[in-house]
Amino acid sequence: MTNIQLGTIRWGQTFLVRRSAWRAGGRFVRSVALLVAASAVVAAQTPAQPAAPPQQQQPTSVELRLTGDAGSPPRLAVPDLLSLSPDRETQEAAKTIAEVLWNDLHFEREFDLIPRDTYKSIPLAGSIDAVPFDRWRELGADGVLIGTVQKTAAGVRVEMRMYNVRARASAYGREYSGSAANPRVYAHTMADELHDSQRSLRGVARTKLAFSSDRNREPVVNTIEKREVKEIYVSDYDGANQRRITINRALNITPSWSPDGRSIAYTSYRSGLPDILISNIFAGTMETPTKGVGQNFLPVFSPDGTRIAFMSSRDGNSEIYIVDRDGRNLTRLTNNPAIDVTPTWSPNGAQLAFTSERTGSPQIWVVGVDGTGLRRISYESYADRPTWSPPPYNEIAFAARTGPGYDIKILNIGSGETRQITFGEGSNESPAWSPNGRHLAFMSTRAGRSQIFTTDRDGRNVRQLTRDGNNTTPNWSQ
């Protein structure tokens, strides 16, 4: 199978600030103890219900966290890492890691990232003694991330440290070693850990996207029509490392990640008729949860990964079903002569939202997994692809017809209010939440063909991730 595993990363908190001032080391050890305590508290009070309003990221241990001026996020600089090995690969890694880390931190908007081209003249430092704090202070940085990359027998060792510019002390450090094949993973890991420890935020730097693409331009066989296959692809959250994971030369669409990120369920026409396949992308094996019964579409894994909701026409009409991943315990959830389609799970697995046209137009409805509590929640001219946000937000994003095309709207289930986050730039469809609920991936035709984009939950920071062929139906891993 494809090599999308993150490689082996061993990391440890490196408290060895050997040549640095002892006070920095002392400060850091204390910070770790406090952070452990803080995360224990967070774990203990994890809410079962996603009713809580979007909370501000409140620092739980102010002293240890980098802070900015009152009311503004800390200003951060991420200069190139210092390459301790003269070879080209290590030198490039030193630059790549800094660039990617800057982007990862910028993506969550928790830090104010100072543009990297404004500090090219500040000399790189390999240790705290060499950090030119006055220069960083002059630049207005509250913190600076300094690191080194060294080639080793096994691959590469990356050490990174966040310095508090005012205190001239190390606030945080990490050391990673592993393969040199994809240095981006070290930046992604550092970014996630920094967001976790400094902002109590679950970052998405190590998450993946899955989507469908016709970029191979391979013709579909067994037809005289001019048709091109679509295969399932995965990429990093930022669009890097796009890789194909299906090779069946048919139509493959609507991928859905399993919660553990090891499997992808999707609609495949491999046999000529639409059915649900599960590809275990590391094991290189496949499962067929519907056991060849009927025509089946649009699988979505339950939040615990044990069940799959999907649409099937097996009983003569498009209805919503749930089945265990191994094919047992098939349950039919809807029973209506109208179209019922496009299920999505609530975060606690107790409800599904789906699209139904039983009132004459496609609208979003919600039903309990036991079939009770059916209710309509959208009042659009046409709404489809509901996707339920993770906690703490309790929202459903969907595509709404707003003119000739579609825009992404977000419905707050608690308040019933709907807001719009795209505004008629092309057609915008198939929203998919990031696992921390702060971003969405979606398909847009704003750049011509169908492409995958990401945006923040407020519609800002739109990024185009794909450019080759048509790319549709994205899904974001946990």
Add this chain to the structure above:
Amino acid sequence: MTRTANVSMVLMVMLAVTIGACNKKTPPVVRPQPPVTGNTTTPPSPPRPPDPITEPMPMPPEPLKDDSLTSNSLDDLNRDSPLKPVFYDLDSSDVNADGQQILQANAAVLKRYPIWQITIEGHCDERGTAEYNLALGERRALAAKTYLVSLGIAADKVRTVSYGKEFPFDAGHEDNAWSKNRRAHFVITAK
């Protein structure tokens, strides 16, 4: 049309009987060959030219068409298909009056070739969402199938499959393209 086919079948049988009677050496295995060679090509061992047989059939090219439908490969058959597509209104899976006429013509063809297996593909234009269109395409194909079955076509000869908006016939982004893409498309899969 059916009468024409029946007449030519009768003539074929007559011809075969004649041949069998006059040429004792050939085994009397008279396979009901499809009316491939209904024109004036000479039979393998003709005791007499079949002129009088073909002569009294002043039929327009329709029998020839029948012949090609039987002799052509599936791909050729589908390339110039005798089964015409049915088109739908926006967001609709109702078979309208035009669609009913087309389906009646398609049913007439299918009744002449009852061994054919067909697949009805349901397609949608890009103005619906990708996900909903999978269901809408399904419904369009089923609506066409239901109508065919009501006209006497055996349900087990007709398979349906929805492609949503994944395989448009016209890649354009205006009314003309969209109207072509909202269709039930017929594919002959076995004959």
